[in-house]
Amino acid sequence: xxxxxxxxxxxxxxxxxxxxxxxxxxxxxxxxxxxxxxxxxxxxxxxxxxxxxxxxxxxxxxxxxxxxxxxxxxxxxxxxxxxxx
Numbered sequence: 001x002x003x004x005x006x007x008x009x010x011x012x013x014x015x016x017x018x019x020x021x022x023x024x025x026x027x028x029x030x031x032x033x034x035x036x037x038x039x040x041x042x043x044x045x046x047x048x049x050x051x052x053x054x055x056x057x058x059x060x061x062x063x064x065x066x067x068x069x070x071x072x073x074x075x076x077x078x079x080x081x082x083x084x085x
Contacts, residue, residue, distance in 0.1 A: 006030070006068035006069075008029050008030040013029065017063075019060055022063055026064065027064075028064065028065070029063070031063070035062075036061070036062065036071060036074055037054065039077060039081065040054065042077065043061070044070075044074070045060075045061040
């Protein structure tokens, strides 16, 4: 069974690759805007807080190999928190 839906690259994007430290051929653009951002410290990514704002520029979680499984493993938490509004 094909699982191509788990990986996408936008090679013509002016920011590609937007994060350093991931092999270009394995860089996944599927989660360009990370759906885990709203989880704050529970996202599990490598982020910093700069002037009170979450800075994910050093995080590779949504872009490296296996990112689809990682993000989907936390998406229930995103849905639950979103329903609190």
